[in-house]
Amino acid sequence: MAKADEAAAIITIEGLQDLLRAIRAGGYRPIGPTVQNQAIVYDDIESVDDLPRGWTDEQDGGRYRLARRDDDALFGYSVGPQSWKKFLHAPKLRLWTAERDGENASVTPEPPPSDRLAFIGVRACEIRAIEIQDRVLVGDLYVDPHYKALRERALIVAVNCGQAGGTCFCVSMQAGPRVQQGFDIALTELLDGTEHIFLVEAGSEEGRALLAEIPHRPASSREVEAGEAVIEHTASSMGREMRSDDLNELLMSNLEHPRWDEVATRCLSCTNCTLVCPTCFCTSVEDTSDLSGERAERWRRWDSCFTMDFSYIHGGSVRASAKSRYRQWMTHKLATWIDQFGSSGCVGCGRCITWCPVGIDITEEVRAIRGCDTSAGDWP
Amino acid sequence: MPQTLKACTPPPNPMAPSMTRLTRFIRESADVFTFDLAPERATPFAPGQFNMLYAFGVGEIPISISGAADAPDRLTHTIRAVGPVSAALGRLKAGDQVGLRGPFGVGWPVEEAKGFDVLLIGGGIGLAPLRPAIYWLLRHRAAYGRVGVLYGARTPDDLIFVSELEEWRRTPDFQLRVAVERAGPDWTGDVGYVTPLLSKLRYDPGDAIAMICGPEVMIRATALALEDAGIADSRIFVSMERNMKCAIGHCGHCQFGPLFICKDGPVHRYDRVRDLLAYREL
Numbered sequence: 001m002a003k004a005d006e007a008a009a010i011i012t013i014e015g016l017q018d019l020l021r022a023i024r025a026g027g028y029r030p031i032g033p034t035v036q037n038q039a040i041v042y043d044d045i046e047s048v049d050d051l052p053r054g055w056t057d058e059q060d061g062g063r064y065r066l067a068r069r070d071d072d073a074l075f076g077y078s079v080g081p082q083s084w085k086k087f088l089h090a091p092k093l094r095l096w097t098a099e100r101d102g103e104n105a106s107v108t109p110e111p112p113p114s115d116r117l118a119f120i121g122v123r124a125c126e127i128r129a130i131e132i133q134d135r136v137l138v139g140d141l142y143v144d145p146h147y148k149a150l151r152e153r154a155l156i157v158a159v160n161c162g163q164a165g166g167t168c169f170c171v172s173m174q175a176g177p178r179v180q181q182g183f184d185i186a187l188t189e190l191l192d193g194t195e196h197i198f199l200v201e202a203g204s205e206e207g208r209a210l211l212a213e214i215p216h217r218p219a220s221s222r223e224v225e226a227g228e229a230v231i232e233h234t235a236s237s238m239g240r241e242m243r244s245d246d247l248n249e250l251l252m253s254n255l256e257h258p259r260w261d262e263v264a265t266r267c268l269s270c271t272n273c274t275l276v277c278p279t280c281f282c283t284s285v286e287d288t289s290d291l292s293g294e295r296a297e298r299w300r301r302w303d304s305c306f307t308m309d310f311s312y313i314h315g316g317s318v319r320a321s322a323k324s325r326y327r328q329w330m331t332h333k334l335a336t337w338i339d340q341f342g343s344s345g346c347v348g349c350g351r352c353i354t355w356c357p358v359g360i361d362i363t364e365e366v367r368a369i370r371g372c373d374t375s376a377g378d379w380p
Numbered sequence: 381m382p383q384t385l386k387a388c389t390p391p392p393n394p395m396a397p398s399m400t401r402l403t404r405f406i407r408e409s410a411d412v413f414t415f416d417l418a419p420e421r422a423t424p425f426a427p428g429q430f431n432m433l434y435a436f437g438v439g440e441i442p443i444s445i446s447g448a449a450d451a452p453d454r455l456t457h458t459i460r461a462v463g464p465v466s467a468a469l470g471r472l473k474a475g476d477q478v479g480l481r482g483p484f485g486v487g488w489p490v491e492e493a494k495g496f497d498v499l500l501i502g503g504g505i506g507l508a509p510l511r512p513a514i515y516w517l518l519r520h521r522a523a524y525g526r527v528g529v530l531y532g533a534r535t536p537d538d539l540i541f542v543s544e545l546e547e548w549r550r551t552p553d554f555q556l557r558v559a560v561e562r563a564g565p566d567w568t569g570d571v572g573y574v575t576p577l578l579s580k581l582r583y584d585p586g587d588a589i590a591m592i593c594g595p596e597v598m599i600r601a602t603a604l605a606l607e608d609a610g611i612a613d614s615r616i617f618v619s620m621e622r623n624m625k626c627a628i629g630h631c632g633h634c635q636f637g638p639l640f641i642c643k644d645g646p647v648h649r650y651d652r653v654r655d656l657l658a659y660r661e662l
């Protein structure tokens with residue numbers, strides 16, 4: 001998938017319905033935003049009627065509420081609790097099955113999935129997050145065959161955000177709100193009271209082929225400008241901001257900052273931030289056997305650096321205090337990730353702020369450390 | 381450079397073990413045992429690398445290879461039974477099967493150490509990951525300067541590789557000192573930690589390379605003592621332990637600051653970890 005490089009087109013809501021039909025006809029399983037359990041969650045969709053038409057979300061530290069919009073926008077929300085890692089890097093996955101027959105055991109790996117997933121409504125920060133997980137799970141010597149199989153076949157229909165959420169800071173992380181790469185089709189939703197249309201760019205051959213299958217017309221320069229205005233408005237109304245150019249040095253030279261003790265008095269070690277984070281990739285394995293002891297399985301499941309088990313070695317947990325676990329999460333996300341994978345692990349989606357039950361705000365924690373940089377001698 | 385042997389083409393299912401046959405079981409002490417595994421395919425490894433060993437239906441743990449690197453059809457592991465998986469492995473006998481993934485990680489700098497005096501310092505079960513390096517040095521003895529091994533255990537009953545220790549003691553041009561933390565009247569050797577024994581070894585600090593494996597507190601103390609003795613921090617190597625679920629850099633458990641112990645280690649050059657080791661609970 002490449003950068004969009006050609007003139008934008010316009011499709012209507014009916015055209016979007018045709019696009020979903022064409023995607024399905026192409027053998028894909030479309031997954032998109034739906035309203036369930038008072039949140040926007042990603043699930044299988046059949047038609048545009050499944051999309052959260054007329055809904056938006058209100059987000060702040062520890063707070064998420066759906067609200068009605070005064071228009072019929074289909075993508076008029078920011079991001080919900082889930083990210084696409086739910087599909088690409090499954091929360092729970094059987095890795096293999098083993099059978100023992102007398103003295104001989106054999107291990108049968110779980111075959112990689114053959115699903116062709118089409119992600120509908122992927123935001124710029126989410127594309128960045130997928131690219132970050134790519135580097136972890138397929139970008140090094142060892143490759144996760146399950147992730148690779150799904151990722152290689154996935155189709156991405158992106159959406160340029162029409163509004164910033166209360167905890168969004170993708171601008172600070174240079175991860176949005178404009179979708180720039182890594183998509184097959186990118187949409188910008190345009191509503192002006194009389195018209196409800198989508199500005200469409202194709203970002204890949206497959207995207208171009210899909211667009212060719214559905215009714216569309218060239219976008220006028222006024223419509224292209226309207227799309228630009230939507231993105232600019234979103235970029236200028238971020239709910240949060242965080243200076244990010246020096247975080248590796250700042251955090252790693254403040255590993256004994258008193259703020260880690262302070263945040264530990266609030267942090268519940270509940271693991272919510274790691275579960276909602278679109279880049280957190282840590283997993284554990286569970287080995288099981290049946291009652292006969294002749295059949296065994298290994299399952300992989302999401303894990304979190306906030307648990308005591310995570311760092312347990314004989315003798316105890318390396319990170320026994322909440323302070324050390326919060327420090328591990330934040331320094332990994334914002335600092336050591338850069339050493340390990342060449343980029344920050346944060347995309348500024350704000351989920352960790354919204355879904356923290358006590359509203360711990362990563363941007364606020366960075367500000368607190370920056371405001372009293374112990375390495376600079378500001379602190380006794 | 382530290383030594384590493386990685387599969388030319390990584391397996392398509394890197395989390396799936398292959399089943400190997402246990403060919404020999406030796407009890408080393410009350411809670412430590414050694415066994416040999418016969419892998420289906422020859423499995424070359426570098427001294428200091430580790431494997432993931434799977435006890436059927438119980439679980440999988442990272443275990444350093446403790447045997448000689450010149451016999452890739454035999455993988456020797458020395459294990460202390462401290463948890464459910466290591467205890468299950470300890471109940472196996474010759475003929476039983478063990479799941480194997482590996483080898484993984486960066487091992488000891490045995491090539492880089494050629495021409496140098498070499499000090500190997502092991503604490504407790506930490507002697508096991510050092511043994512392939514000791515075998516290597518003995519096999520290529522002429523390529524190295526003076527060689528000294530320090531080994532510390534809790535009590536004489538906790539010593540492992542006992543008959544081999546006797547053999548090494550009698551080996552010419554090979555210095556060995558063993559200390560225990562506490563002992564009865566029948567122990568005639570050194571009592572205390574290994575660090576004071578450094579002064580008993582003959583080596584040129586300006587021309588020596590040191591390799592350390594043991595509990596982290598022992599690693600820190602020993603590395604400090606070696607620096608005090610005049611060995612450059614870039615010539616000290618330490619093997620570290622962290623929780624590990626995958627050994628392939630995916631599970632995230634073994635992180636130590638910017639490092640993954642599974643793929644950047646387990647053997648690290650001390651100057652690259654010294655600052656990190658200073659922080660509690662990192």
